[in-house]
Amino acid sequence: ETGVTQSPTHLIKTRGQQVTLRCSSQSGHNTVSWYQQALGQGPQFIFQYYREEENGRGNFPPRFSGLQFPNYSSELNVNALELDDSALYLCASSLEQGNSPLHFGNGTRLTVT
C-alpha cells in the first residue's frame, strides 16, 4: 500500500510569486484534502476535492486554488504569495465517507520572504 506523498518537501518563494504543491493520494483513496499548518498551530482546512471537483472549502481566499486529476492526485496553487502564507502544507487522502480517517503526507514547508 502506497502512502500519501507530497512534493517538494521544502520551498522558498518571494512575496507576490505563485507556487504549486503536489500530492499523490494513497492507493484506493478518492478524496483529497489540503490543510495549512502555521508554526505552533493545528492544521486549518483549506479545501477538499472529490471526483475532480472542489466539494468543500474553509476560510481561505480565492488565490488558494486546487486541482484533482483522474488518478486522484492533486495540486494546491497559491497566487500572489504573502508572508503569512509561510506554513507547512499538508495533503490528506481518504474515502468520500465522512467517517473515513484522513491519511496525511509529510507536508511541504513553504517559506515566503
Add this chain to the structure above:
Amino acid sequence: AQSVTQPDIHITVSEGASLELRCNYSYGATPYLFWYVQSPGQGLQLLLKYFSGDTLVQGIKGFEAEFKRSQSSFNLRKPSVHWSDAAEYFCAVGASGGYQKVTFGTGTKLQVIP
C-alpha cells in the same frame, strides 16, 4: 460550526507515568472524533477514531480514548508513557454529510523526561 479545544499547550510527564490529554469538542450532532500524533517535521498519524458504539476506543501504540457525550469530551490516555511518545497530539472532530471537513485543535506538545 464544529470546534475543538485542547486546553493544555504543553505537558511534561516522566517515562513510565500515566498520561491523559484533554479534548473538548463542539458539534451539533454525533461527531466523528479522532486523535492524531505529529512528530517534528512530519505529517499526522492517526492514533484512534470514534464513530459510534463503545465509548472506549483502543488505538495504536497503547493509546485509548473515551467519548463522554455529557461532557463533550474525548480524552486520550496511556497507562505508561515511553520516551518515544514525545510528540504533538491533535484532537479532531469530523462532520457527517456533505463534504468531509475535519477540524483540528491547536495541539498538545508532550515532553517525556527520564
